[in-house]
Amino acid sequence: MDTLDSRSQIEQHANQILKQHGLYSLPINPVVLADKLGVTVNNAQFADDSLAALLARRGQTTQIFVEQSATPYRKRFSIAHELGHHFLSHLPEDGEIVDQHADMFRDRHPSEKLPDQDRFKEIQANWFAAALLMPEELVRVAWEVNPNVYSLAKTCNVSEEAMGYRIDALEVWGTPSAA
Numbered sequence: 001m002d003t004l005d006s007r008s009q010i011e012q013h014a015n016q017i018l019k020q021h022g023l024y025s026l027p028i029n030p031v032v033l034a035d036k037l038g039v040t041v042n043n044a045q046f047a048d049d050s051l052a053a054l055l056a057r058r059g060q061t062t063q064i065f066v067e068q069s070a071t072p073y074r075k076r077f078s079i080a081h082e083l084g085h086h087f088l089s090h091l092p093e094d095g096e097i098v099d100q101h102a103d104m105f106r107d108r109h110p111s112e113k114l115p116d117q118d119r120f121k122e123i124q125a126n127w128f129a130a131a132l133l134m135p136e137e138l139v140r141v142a143w144e145v146n147p148n149v150y151s152l153a154k155t156c157n158v159s160e161e162a163m164g165y166r167i168d169a170l171e172v173w174g175t176p177s178a179a
Contacts, residue, residue: 007127014131027157030079043068053078055085056096073159084128090121134166
């Protein structure tokens with residue numbers, strides 16, 4: 001697969017995956033997608049409290065481990081984030097990618113110049129997770145019907161905070177016809 005560097009390329013890729021697997025309706029269930037791919041999702045209790053999730057590949061087996069004590073919204077985003085690493089080929093060989101809670105920030109901090117390669121992979125995985133759980137076209141249509149962050153967050157089964165970030169990224173604030 002070609003490298004997907006831009007946010008728009010990652011958005012398109014997430015949409016293609018959802019449509020290919022018959023999952024293009026809200027709410028998106030990332031565990032169903034993982035199951036369709038043969039990726040096992042497991043709850044885990046990490047010894048390090050800063051860990052949120054991990055993607056591990058051994059031979060033909062790929063697994064996602066997500067912190068069992070995380071909120072349901074956090075788990076869904078973490079699973080979608082790890083699927084992002086999977087689909088974006090961030091883990092081409094056997095091994096693992098371990099994500100800490102600090103890695104789950106939406107984008108780079110304004111004080112950060114250019115992110116290093118590892119940080120950019122985390123940003124890309126976040127873009128993928130947002131596009132997977134809150135597909136742009138479906139969010140825009142739902143926003144036209146009811147421009148309310150709380151309602152749309154419920155519809156997408158994500159946190160209000162995640163939906164707020166998504167609405168900001170898609171620039172759909174304002175009147176419903178602003179899309």
